Amino acid sequence: MVKFSSIRVMAAGVCSALLGAPIASAQMPMPAAPYDGASLFKQQCATCHTTNLSDPVRQGPSLYKIIGRTAGKADGFHYSDGFAKADFVWDDARLDAWLTNPQAVIPGAVMAYRQAKPATRAAIIAYLKELN
Template sequence: MALPSPKPADGATLFKQQCGVCHTLSSSEPMRQGPPLSKVVGRRAGSVDGFRYSAGFAKADFTWDEARLDAWLTNPQELIPGAVMAYRQAKPELRAAIINYLKDN
């Protein structure tokens, strides 16, 4: 008897569990430890008004896209030296679910 296929990762649940402690998806909510992530795909890195970024972001000259977000979630300090985000996600399928969720929000 074959085992049932695992359910695909749910980006909303993953965001809430793994990202929501430090980030919101609403610019109307008070900022947390990290900047709000609404409309992050297509946004210039380090550009949320009123958020105090780490020094590494001053040198980050790019716009967030799927590939950059994947690199960021894999190893933030490798993408932006001096970044203070401690979170890392080793599993590609979980990173993809979070990124897909962010694309829609």
């Protein structure tokens, strides 16, 4: 009787032999999927933000052309007092700090989202830069 785990190893060996690759364990980790900023934005940000000027304003302002924009100055959006007093322009570093911990960048900010993974933040920021 052949155990299921033996079949997996044999199948991996057969597939490797057919492809001309060395025999590898069937338990090898899969490579990480590439980060897709547009998909990440849609999953994690689009509930509150749009990426164009034609959609109605949501809980947060449109992020269309956010790079180079003065914080707290998007037309048609009512910002918190902290944002109204902000005196900086959005760039990669500010967006990275913002996505890491919004309240550290602007005390009293109401955005609850935080992203601990640098690669995810970088992918979202790269996507936003494409919109400029």
